Amino acid sequence: xxxxxxxxxxxxxxxxxxxxxxxxxxxxxxxxxxxxxxxxxxxxxxxxxxxxxxxxxxxxxxxxxxxxxxxxxxxxxxxxxxxxxxxxxxxxxxxxxxxxxxxxxxxxxxxxxxxxxxxxxxxxxxxxxxxxxxxxxxxxxxxxxxxxxxxxxxxxxxxxxxxxxxxxxxxxxxxxxxxxxxxxxxxxxxxxxxxxxxxxxxxxxxxxxxxxxxxxxxxxxxxxxxxxxxxxxxxxxxxxxxxxxxxxxxxxxxxxxxxxxxxxxxxxxxxxxxxxxxxxxxxxxxxxxxxxxxxxxxxxxxxxxxxxxxxxxxxxxxxxxxxxxxxxxxxxxxxxxxxxxxxxxxxxxxxxxxxxxxxxxxxxxxxxxxxxxxxxxxxxxxxxxxxxxxxxxxxxxxxxxxxxxxxxxxxxxxxxxxxxxxxxxxxxxxxxxxxxxxxxxxxxxxxxxxxxxxxxxxxxxxxxxxxxxxxxxxxxxxxxxxxxxxxxxxxxxxxxxxxxxxxxxx
Amino acid sequence: xxxxxxxxxxxxxxxxxxxxxxxxxxxxxxxxxxxxxxxxxxxxxxxxxxxxxxxxxxxxxxxxxxxxxxx
Numbered sequence: 197x198x199x200x201x202x203x204x205x206x207x208x209x210x211x212x213x214x215x216x217x218x219x220x221x222x223x224x225x226x227x228x229x230x231x232x233x234x235x236x237x238x239x240x241x242x243x244x245x246x247x248x249x250x251x252x253x254x255x256x257x258x259x260x261x262x263x264x265x266x267x268x269x270x271x272x273x274x275x276x277x278x279x280x281x282x283x284x285x286x287x288x289x290x291x292x293x294x295x296x297x298x299x300x301x302x303x304x305x306x307x308x309x310x311x312x313x314x315x316x317x318x319x320x321x322x323x324x325x326x327x328x329x330x331x332x333x334x335x336x337x338x339x340x341x342x343x344x345x346x347x348x349x350x351x352x353x354x355x356x357x358x359x360x361x362x363x364x365x366x367x368x369x370x371x372x373x374x375x376x377x378x379x380x381x382x383x384x385x386x387x388x389x390x391x392x393x394x395x396x397x398x399x400x401x402x403x404x405x406x407x408x409x410x411x412x413x414x415x416x417x418x419x420x421x422x423x424x425x426x427x428x429x430x431x432x433x434x435x436x437x438x439x440x441x442x443x444x445x446x447x448x449x450x451x452x453x454x455x456x457x458x459x460x461x462x463x464x465x466x467x468x469x470x471x472x473x474x475x476x477x478x479x480x481x482x483x484x485x486x487x488x489x490x491x492x493x494x495x496x497x498x499x500x501x502x503x504x505x506x507x508x509x510x511x512x513x514x515x516x517x518x519x520x521x522x523x524x525x526x527x528x529x530x531x532x533x534x535x536x537x538x539x540x541x542x543x544x545x546x547x548x549x550x551x552x553x554x555x556x557x558x559x560x561x562x563x564x565x566x567x568x569x570x571x572x573x574x575x576x577x578x579x580x581x582x583x584x585x586x587x588x589x590x591x592x593x594x595x596x597x598x599x600x601x602x603x604x605x606x607x608x609x610x611x612x613x614x615x616x617x618x619x620x621x622x623x624x625x626x627x628x629x630x631x632x633x634x635x636x637x638x639x640x641x642x643x644x645x646x647x648x649x650x651x652x653x654x655x656x657x658x659x660x661x662x663x664x665x666x667x668x669x670x671x672x673x674x675x676x677x678x679x680x681x682x683x684x685x686x687x688x689x690x691x692x693x694x695x696x697x698x699x700x701x702x
Numbered sequence: 703x704x705x706x707x708x709x710x711x712x713x714x715x716x717x718x719x720x721x722x723x724x725x726x727x728x729x730x731x732x733x734x735x736x737x738x739x740x741x742x743x744x745x746x747x748x749x750x751x752x753x754x755x756x757x758x759x760x761x762x763x764x765x766x767x768x769x770x771x772x773x
Contacts, residue, residue, distance in 0.1 A: 221749050302745070374744040375734055384725075391718050395711050403707050436745060441757040443750075445742035452742075453735065460722055516757040576757055585760040592759065 219306050219371070225580040227306040228297050231313035232581055233677075235293040236574065238321050240670055242285025243567075247663045249278035254659050258652040268332045276343045277331050283421065284324045284344070284352065287562065290570040291429040292317065292359065295382050297577050298436055299363055302379045303370035309362055316358035323351030339400050341418035346401055353393065360386045377452040381432035384460060388424035392417050408476045412468065419467030422561055427459070427529075430566045431498065433573045434526045438505055441519045441576070442512055447504035451497045458494040462487050469540035473549060481542075488540035491533060499530035517592045521572030524600055528564035532557065547622060552651060553614025556607045563662075564603045571595070571669065578673070584681050591672040598665030605658035613651030620644045 219227075253275040255262045263269045292313075300307045307313075327344030330336070335345040344352070363386045367379070396417035399405045405413060439446045446452055468476070468484025506523065513520055536557060538544055548554065575592065579585055586592060620639050729735055746752045 221747070372744060374741050375729070376741065376744050380729075384722075387718070387721065391714065395714060398707055399711060403704065405704065405707070439742070440745060440750070441755060443746075443752060443754045443756060445739075445746070445752060449738035449742035453738070457726065512755060515759055516755065517759055518757045587760070589759045589761065 219304060221301065222580075224300050224304070224306060225297070227310075228300045229581045231307070231310045231317065232293050232296050232577065234314060234317050235289045235296065236578065236673070238317065239286050239289035239293060239570075240673055242281050242289060242324070243666055244670060246278055246281035246286055247659070247666050249274050249281055251656070251659050251663060253278055254652070254656045258649050258656065267334075273332050273334065273336065276336050277328050279341070280324070280328055280331060280344055282562070283341070284327070285321075287426055287566060287570070288320070288324075289317075290567075290574070291385075291426065292320070293577070294429060294433055294570065294573045295359070295363065295386070297573075297581075298378055298432060299366045299382060302372060302376050302436075303366050304372040305366070305369050308365055308369065312358055312362050316355040316362070318355075319351050319358070320355035323348045323355060326351070337401055339414055341421060342396060342400055342414070349397055349401075353390070353397075356390050356393070360390060376436070377446075377449070377456055378432035378436045380453075380456050381428040381435070384456075385425050385428035385432075388420070388428075388464075392420045392424060408471075408474070411471060411474070412476060412480070415470040416464075416467040419470060420464055422566075423459075423463035423466065426562065426566045427463070430525065430529065430569045431455075431459075433569050434502060434522055434529070437518055437522050437573060437576055438502060438526065441516050441522070442505070442509050444505070444509070447501050451501040455494045455498040455501065458497065459491075462490040462494065466491060466540070469545070472540060472542055472545040485540045485542070488537050492537050495530060495533040495537070499526075502526045502530075517586070517589075517596070518572045518576040520596050521568045521575065524596075525565050525567075525569035525572065528560060528568070532560040532565055535560070547618035548614050549618070551614035551617040551621075552610040552648070552655075553618065556610030556614055559603065559610070560607045563599075564607060568599065568603070571599070574673075578676065582676065582681070584676060584679065586672060587675045587679055588672055591668045594668040595665045595672070598661050598668065602658045602661035602665060605661070606655055609651050609654040609658065613648060613655075616651070617644060617648055620647060 252263060252269055253271060256264075256271045256274070268274075296307070296313060324344075327348035330345035330348060331343055336343040337345060363383060367383060396413055399413040400410055400417075404410055435446060435452055465487030466484055468480055469488050472481050472485065474481075502523075513523060539548060539553075539557060575586070621644055623639075734741070743752060750756055
């Protein structure tokens with residue numbers, strides 16, 4: 197293991213005394229074990245905590261008295277705690293896990309400086325814990341996606357800086373002559389996130405910009421957390437695991453490069469579409485809408501590329517857990533992004549803005565796309581770290597079906613519900629459809645609330661289904677960590693495929 | 703003081719843009735945008751070659767019946 201590597205040597209590879217050679221994949225996987233497991237366990241803890249917060253918030257939407265006496269769990273706090281636990285707790289820790297493993301594999305060199313990574317991991321998780329405690333006790337900054345109180349954010353920034361330094365070192369020591377597209381995405385994300393995070397922190401919290409500029413910075417950040425941090429990591433995973441599991445190269449590498457660069461050009465402009473119809477200059481909104489529509493280029497390019505790679509191999513979905521999650525995520529990436537482009541249009545936003553439709557879209561992107569891809573990646577990575585098989589195929593199936601069906605129900609119900617809500621709020625004539633007296637104008641707000649109830653209850657039910665999936669996943673992971681490795685097995689059997697299978701899938 | 707942060711954000715944005723442009727220039731200069739087939743195959747090697755799937759449900763791979771069904 198390269199843990200003994202001197203940091204000064206790493207900063208200047210030319211003076212390194214250590215002859216770094218191209219390492220075997222199994223050695224590389226083993227070298228990432230400790231930091232990768234640290235981030236996996238953190239991510240797992242946060243997704244369970246985050247889902248519980250989500251369920252409490254969701255129940256409060258249709259049963260307002262639920263836990264109504266606990267000030268820590270009032271809607272404003274628990275919903276915010278949910279968002280931060282899943283974004284900075286689950287999704288970011290899972291991203292770090294995938295980054296560590298993929299960077300080491302794609303650089304073709306043993307993991308360097310695990311201590312650096314562990315330090316970053318401790319800083320990050322302590323920061324998120326303090327932040328969420330602060331939110332629950334009422335210290336939230338009230339700026340969406342930046343609610344973590346200012347006394348916790350420097351910890352997150354330090355953690356991220358350490359992670360960035362590590363990635364640059366790994367990249368410089370890379371032993372692969374080619375930089376695979378996943379590495380482009382990962383390195384770009386590691387550059388972009390500190391940029392958007394630091395600028396947003398300064399301009400909204402430390403020295404707040406005045407008026408609508410603050411709102412612009414806020415939504416530029418919030419949208420780019422998805423677009424420039426989670427999307428690149430999700431796509432990096434799809435571009436690696438999809439061809440790797442199938443054993444066939446990506447359909448068109450040219451398209452994957454085109455997808456990367458067009459995303460880099462257009463995504464960062466799109467955040468303004470959250471303020472369509474708001475008090476910001478019309479040209480700024482139009483620029484945001486134009487960029488959102490231009491995003492169709494990378495999205496369609498990526499969608500075609502993934503689909504063409506899968507053609508002829510759909511039967512593989514039956515035997516690979518990783519592939520199921522990855523393909524589900526990739527399909528939803530295309531769907532959510534296309535819907536997102538159209539949501540930015542003024543005519544569409546007029547109906548759906550400030551309705552449950554937005555919540556559907558957020559979960560479609562961060563759950564049905566990103567989280568499912570992360571699950572797929574973990575199903576691939578963990579057996580290679582521990583050299584054990586997953587203990588239960590049944591639990592994997594429960595996990596997949598509960599989360600896939602749960603997330604689809606949630607997205608569908610809230611998308612339809614959001615449209616219904618928006619139309620009722622906008623169009624007085626629809627009062628007739630509710631059985632009210634013709635001419636009841638406008639539809640009373642309470643009627644709209646009543647109509648929404650069935651959608652909100654369905655959302656809670658889908659949330660319970662998703663929670664069941666997470667429990668199955670957690671049980672499987674903990675079981676796998678604890679179960680002893682049988683002495684005669686040197687590698688999990690799932691790496692060695694039977695000859696019959698090789699022939700039919702070739 | 704506010705102008706300072708606007709200036710800071712502007713310069714920072716320019717630097718990030720410049721780094722992306724440099725990234726594109728660098729990749730073109732170092733042959734990363736040539737020979738795409740080689741690029742796509744770069745994640746495969748002798749231990750995990752093209753043509754061999756690498757992920758299965760635990761224990762399922764052992765069952766001959768399942769494997770036959772795939773054909």
